[in-house]
Amino acid sequence: MRHPYTIREIARQAGLSTATVDRVLNSRGNVRESTVREVHEAIKALDRQRTQVRIGGRTFMVDIVMQTPERFSTAVREALEAELPSLQPAVVRSRFHFRETCPPEDLVGILDKIAKRGTQGVILKAPDLPEIAAAVGRLVAAGIPVVTLVTDLPHSARLAYVGIDNRAAGATAAYLLEQWLGDRPGNVLTTISRGSFRGEEERDLGFRSAMRLAEPRRNLVRTCAVFIAHDLDHDNTRLLRERRLSAVLHHDLRQDVRRACQTIMRANKALPDDGPTLPSAIQVVTPFNLPPDVSPVPFMG
Known part of the structure; x- marks a missing residue:
């Protein structure tokens, strides 16, 4: 030993x-x-x-850079603040750089500015574009570890990806739809907010591949007999309670944020190596198994 x-x-x-x-x-x-x-x-x-x-007594400054809707950036901020006590005795300070929409060059500018100023690490959610990957490379060359969160940049020099296996999440959605729809004819609608995000593209590919294998005759356009969403944010929680969603594919964002911070701490030699980072668990949430911090829906017999 x-x-x-x-x-x-x-x-x-x-x-x-x-x-x-x-x-x-x-x-x-x-x-x-x-x-x-x-x-x-x-x-x-x-x-x-x-x-x-x-x-003990060490302070880690972490920059969190995200192009994402406000509802998700708010969820990330709340998750990080909730997890700060679990990271003690280390002290984690964060600088947030959130943009709902912006051209890639703006994100590149933010990342390059961080590289010049210095930081202990960057948690990044950004489109999978060559210029973003190049900016990540400059951060890593400056000795700054980069962890991608919920959507990956696999061709960049990032240290690790933290989040679910998005292709598996898409395949899970297809499986659930097939179980509910069975042999009923009809079409299926898929939506993504932006194809340049690797996570959304992977979920869409996983869904389409699994649907074609299960029922090749079904067209992927519109019908809403079954509606499956991703992420248990405030809007999806409300829609699930109202039975306007059939299920939501969810993962523990607090756990993801904690793991991202711990990965940066390991890169700074403050924690021992914990081996490869595994994808987060995918949870299928219905109105009757909402997480503990969300009020459950009473049974209606």
Whole structure:
């Protein structure tokens, strides 16, 4: 078990003698299995304490750059503020750069300005365009880690993507529609706000591919017998309560924001490496399984 601690440190943490710890670490035998576990647990405890010492009192300035509707930027701000206590003892300060609509060169200007000024990290939601990817490359060249949130820039130098597997989300929506519609004839409408966002494009591709496999005769245009939306924002929550939506594909934004901040902290050597970043879990939300922070709809028998 690799570790940076002396035998004396481990013995003090475990409440054992240095001779016993030496026998465990060097596999000399004549030690009870429970004692071996105590030594390993002591090393894990020292790891946790070492992490707390590294991040204790440190302040991380994070720039959050997003081209997104106000309802989502507000949700991100609220999620970050709610998660700040979970990041203690580190202190995370944030500068927000939100734009509902803007030409790519404006976003590039924001990113280049951050690169010159400096920051501990950037959380980014932006269109998947070559000029944006180039600006990300300049940030990384300046030693600034970039984490993409909810929509990715896979061909850029970003450190990690945090969010759902958007293609899987689209396929999930197609599966749910097929379960509800069955053999009923009709058309299906898909909408996206902007094709240059990788996440929306991936969801659309996943949906269309799965629909064609399930029912190739069905046209992808308009009918609203079943209506599935993405993101449990204020509008979609209201529409779901009113039964104007059949289901909403949702993911825990607070968890995503927390993971994005922790990824930046790891890039700054304040947290140990946690391995590859996995996609966030996709939740299928109906009026009867709304998250705890949203009032559920009473059962109507």
